[in-house]
Amino acid sequence: MTALRAAATVAGLISFANGFDLVNSNWRRKGLVRRPRPRRRPRTRPLLLPPLASTEGDPVGDAGGASAVPGGDSAFHFKPVTLKRVTGSKGDDSNSRSESVNPSTISFNNKLNRMAKEHGGTAAPRVEALLLDALEDYREAVRKSAGGVDSIVKPNTISFTNAITAWARCKRKDSAERASALLDKMHLLYEDGWDFVRPNRVTYNSVITAWSRNREQGRAARVEDLLHALFAFYNQEGGPEDLKPNGRSFNSAIIAVARSRDKGCADRAKHLLDEMGRLYFEGDEELVPEALTFGAIINAYANSKESGASDKAAQLLLHCESLSSFGFELARPNTFLYNACLNAFAKDPSRNGADKAEAMLRAMELDQGGYNIQPDCVSYSTVINAIAMSNALDSGTRADIVLRRMIGKFLSGDPKCRPNVVAYTATIKAHSAAINATLSLDDSADSNESIAFSARRCEDLLQSLCQLYVQNPGPSLKPTTVTFDLVQTVLTQAGDMDGAERTKSMRKSIENNYRQHTRNPR
Numbered sequence: 001m002t003a004l005r006a007a008a009t010v011a012g013l014i015s016f017a018n019g020f021d022l023v024n025s026n027w028r029r030k031g032l033v034r035r036p037r038p039r040r041r042p043r044t045r046p047l048l049l050p051p052l053a054s055t056e057g058d059p060v061g062d063a064g065g066a067s068a069v070p071g072g073d074s075a076f077h078f079k080p081v082t083l084k085r086v087t088g089s090k091g092d093d094s095n096s097r098s099e100s101v102n103p104s105t106i107s108f109n110n111k112l113n114r115m116a117k118e119h120g121g122t123a124a125p126r127v128e129a130l131l132l133d134a135l136e137d138y139r140e141a142v143r144k145s146a147g148g149v150d151s152i153v154k155p156n157t158i159s160f161t162n163a164i165t166a167w168a169r170c171k172r173k174d175s176a177e178r179a180s181a182l183l184d185k186m187h188l189l190y191e192d193g194w195d196f197v198r199p200n201r202v203t204y205n206s207v208i209t210a211w212s213r214n215r216e217q218g219r220a221a222r223v224e225d226l227l228h229a230l231f232a233f234y235n236q237e238g239g240p241e242d243l244k245p246n247g248r249s250f251n252s253a254i255i256a257v258a259r260s261r262d263k264g265c266a267d268r269a270k271h272l273l274d275e276m277g278r279l280y281f282e283g284d285e286e287l288v289p290e291a292l293t294f295g296a297i298i299n300a301y302a303n304s305k306e307s308g309a310s311d312k313a314a315q316l317l318l319h320c321e322s323l324s325s326f327g328f329e330l331a332r333p334n335t336f337l338y339n340a341c342l343n344a345f346a347k348d349p350s351r352n353g354a355d356k357a358e359a360m361l362r363a364m365e366l367d368q369g370g371y372n373i374q375p376d377c378v379s380y381s382t383v384i385n386a387i388a389m390s391n392a393l394d395s396g397t398r399a400d401i402v403l404r405r406m407i408g409k410f411l412s413g414d415p416k417c418r419p420n421v422v423a424y425t426a427t428i429k430a431h432s433a434a435i436n437a438t439l440s441l442d443d444s445a446d447s448n449e450s451i452a453f454s455a456r457r458c459e460d461l462l463q464s465l466c467q468l469y470v471q472n473p474g475p476s477l478k479p480t481t482v483t484f485d486l487v488q489t490v491l492t493q494a495g496d497m498d499g500a501e502r503t504k505s506m507r508k509s510i511e512n513n514y515r516q517h518t519r520n521p522r
Contacts (some may be wrong), residue, residue, distance in 0.1 A: 021318075023097060037354060042500070053426060056242045056334075056499065095279060101154075102150050102152075105156065105363065105453045108155075109156075111158060111161035112127050112435075115130075116163070118163045121175075122169075122170070123166055124175065129163075130167070134155050135155045138154055138155060140469055152220055154196065156197055156290065157186070157199065157200055157203065159205060160199075161203045164183065164203060165209075167182070167210055168210035171215075173215075175214065176211045176213070176214040180207055180211075180222075186198070187199065201243055201244065201245065202511065204229070204245075208223055208256060209252055210286050211226065211256055212253075219260050220256070220257040221262070223256040224253070227245065227272070228248070230243070230249060237438065247287050247330075248275045251292070254276070254293050255269075257302040258296035258297045259296055259299075259300070260301065264327060265304075266303075266306075269297045269300055270312075273289055273293065273294075275288055277289070289320075289330070290330045291337050292336070292337075294331070294337055295314055295334075295336050295337045295340040298313040298316050298317065298340040299344075301344055302318075305349065308502050309348070310344045310345050310347075310350075310353060317338070317341045323367060332371065333369065333374055335375070335378075338364055342360055342361065345357040346383070351390060351392075356381045357386040357387075358386075358387070361375055361379060361380070361402070376417060377422075379414060380405070381426055383402050383481045384399045384402050385426040388433050389433075391436065392434070393435040393437045395443075396457060403419070403424075403508070406423060407419055418476075420477060421465060421476060421478060424462075424483070425479075425482060428486045429486060431454040431455075432490050434454050435490055435493055435494070450495065451494050454490065455491050455493065455499065456494075459491060462483065462485075465477065465479050466479060470510075470513060473514070478510070478514060479507075484506075488504070
């Protein structure tokens with residue numbers, strides 16, 4: 001087992017060295033390859049969020065520099081551009097370009113920064129209004145003044161970035177569009193010679209964050225385009241350090257794409273991860289993926305419900321473990337990452353998803369990976385749900401075993417394994433699946449006895465959950481409608497009408513207790 005794990009670890013590192021994708025050598029030809037430093041081209045405004053394919057006849061939006069997605073869907077047509085490392089005097093020209101900032105501007109930027117961090121992100125409209133007012137005041141002062149305007153507020157890159165960050169924190173539906181619109185305005189001003197408002201990497205990262213929190217369909221393409229635009233602008237400007245995409249740029253973009261639920265989002269996020277790995281081994285040591293990034297892609301594969309998705313999830317987990325074992329601390333696996341993989345196993349349409357989930361849970365309990373990672377209530381509940389989804393004859397028994405292990409771990413002093421309504425409901429669901437599997441086979445006396453046993457066990461589980469809720473009222477322990485309906489259904493299937501009536505009484509009692517607790521909380 002040790003030799004096998006070592007071999008797998010080395011294979012995972014080799015895969016990372018080749019861009020996480022040994023098969024897709026195509027992108028080594030078409031991908032983000034470095035090229036000799038070009039001569040400085042005349043400054044032209046880059047197309048923000050450019051079309052990903054020929055868009056002849058397609059309307060182009062103007063709110064945030066966005067363009068219509070070809071075909072009307074979110075099919076992946078990411079066009080990588082060159083990422084090069086520029087050395088010499090152009091390595092970081094942000095200081096040589098910038099002028100000294102007067103005290104009024106510093107105070108103004110600090111004010112915008114404080115407002116941008118307000119709880120709930122409600123200050124974004126006010127931050128933008130202040131910024132635009134200051135911008136107009138500065139323009140007017142420049143137009144009227146024959147001399148300098150050093151004493152007034154001069155909005156700069158930091159000013160705009162603070163406003164974009166405020167929109168990234170805002171929960172309004174149009175927040176991402178407003179952030180993109182400000183980025184577009186910065187490019188317009190920069191084109192007109194306002195060097196002090198040139199967007200930088202932080203600006204782009206903030207806009208990517210705004211789109212990552214957006215729920216609009218097609219946001220994956222918007223994020224991909226922003227990363228594309230950042231690369232293009234970085235190359236156009238000659239490679240200044242403050243424009244070079246970094247690990248946050250990639251990690252934020254990958255997580256945003258993976259969480260978008262757009263078509264093919266898992267493969268699209270995996271492709272960006274491949275490019276990130278390849279660029280790292282070409283010399284850009286800032287581009288290191290984080291464990292959260294791997295977890296987001298794994299969850300995307302789990303939600304895709306595609307055939308083979310769980311195998312891809314397991315391979316990603318292995319890659320992450322391999323990177324961590326070779327000293328990449330940002331990629332150190334955590335419980336979230338393992339839970340994401342368990343979720344992929346639970347949603348695996350094949351029959352062996354539950355077996356994979358149980359095996360991984362046991363490995364977590366024994367800490368076989370050596371990362372001091374222990375399962376929590378989400379881990380156990382996910383495995384129980386995987387067992388329920390297997391619809392096997394022994395689903396109920398296997399779920400009971402996992403639930404008992406969870407309770408035992410909690411009683412041993414691990415508060416993260418506190419049983420909740422999700423775990424109990426999943427166990428009841430597993431017994432219900434076992435009953436349905438038994439009914440599909442025959443109608444023998446043994447089958448009837450098995451059905452009756454599972455039905456009684458479901459009622460016992462419901463009673464235990466209700467007792468826990470009464471002792472410690474709270475949403476995490478309150479039986480749901482699904483919980484009661486499952487128990488009532490299995491008791492009816494078993495012919496236990498008295499048990500079904502008892503379930504109805506328990507439901508009324510719990511609802512009365514809930515109303516009383518709501519009116520008179522402790």
